Amino acid sequence: MTTAPSVPRKRLTPDQILVRTAGVWLAVALIGQWLFLAYIAGFYGPSTLTGDFEAWSRNRMLHNAYKAGDLIGNLTFGAHALLAGVIAFGGALQVMPQVRARWPKFHRWNGRVFLITAVSLSLTGLSLIWLRKPEPQELSSWAITGNAVLILAFAGLAWRTARARDFVAHRPWALRLYLVSNAQWFTRVGFVVWMMFSRGLGLKGVNGTAFLIWTFGCYLLPLAVLELYLRARDSRSGGVKLTAAWVLGVFTVLMAIGTAVFSFVSIQIVNGGTL
Template structure:
């Protein structure tokens, strides 16, 4: 008679090379994005926290034109809430993407997810208010593009909530990933801008004083209105589903390239924008 010890269990099949490479590319992207977003979140808390505690609200205008307007307490409160909640988004968003956290601490994942979605809705609404009432820098194309991004955030957040409440976790995960990409739009914009400044050795294709020009127009469109981050995500999801060798290799290469660009932009933003303002 055979016992359990006599039965040779088959080893799990090793995923094909292209699947492992695609996973490695996505993991590398997530590690670099997490580090960059947490650096940005720490910067937000330190810069705005220090200036607020010191009562030096006009220091906000050093990095956020028209961020503080004397006598406009409602607008100033909206800006302060927007900034504080943005820090929560960039600190908490990457945590939601960690499968280990989702599996080992599901209750924390659910509560953080609720907080993330509510915060995203509030931040996008406040962002719309600030864009069209505070006279922010940039041209009309930039304002319209970032307003479209706010609509994406609202729509994707509501869809993520719907699928979570109906316990359809596969589409919930997809819409949560899409939400993360559009919520990160402002961060992608900063990182993309700093990458451009580093590789060109200075402002090329735009006027740094008026913050307008063809490069910034294109960057705002492809960061906010037609987000390239969403396009790359959809390519990744499609590659996961179809498991086509050449396509998976292509998508892995695109993600590695995006990770490299993002990493250079994070270094540039940290050294050229975040650290000098602390």
């Protein structure tokens, strides 16, 4: 009895490895974003709608959140936090290629809502930093300001290229906007990862060195990884593509760990615990 010769399995090309790694990153990001949405809805939703702003004090890592007697400022912070939930939900749908391909009209309208929400998020953030605080601005304020400026710039460029129907140029700007608009999520996920692997090195609440550095890194690092991916995707070098896939893979693993741990912690906060 003879057996059929085995067919050798084809090796994945560098292009395929990069594309599949990016797909895994997107899946992790979408899961993380929707878990973050659940946290925002559960923690900020009831407290903002009922006016129980003091409940935000259970999360001691919140910066410039609840202030006694400051109704307008508290409402602005609540709106800012809830807008991050809209970003998490709408942004996840906006970057899914299946949604863009199957429902282009929804993609266009969702994109408009996302752009308006992102701009509103940046403006409320700037008002909280520069109008609400009478004391001198620290380094984290400049980091948040830089994030807001990038959101406004990328939103304008994404809108302009979409209006011009230059979709090749539009997609990278839309991806950049998606990343910088989700800095709140990256802040929490990255902070959790740092706490796990550094055993608290450089952490003293919102004034710790690690926290201050990460207020810049929460949007600059994702942008750097995206730029590496975009250049590797268009490169003819297999080595460049594999290097980018490796970096993106490490970034994805760290994101997955941070998402899992932060989701566990956020459940405790929503259920009345403190951080």
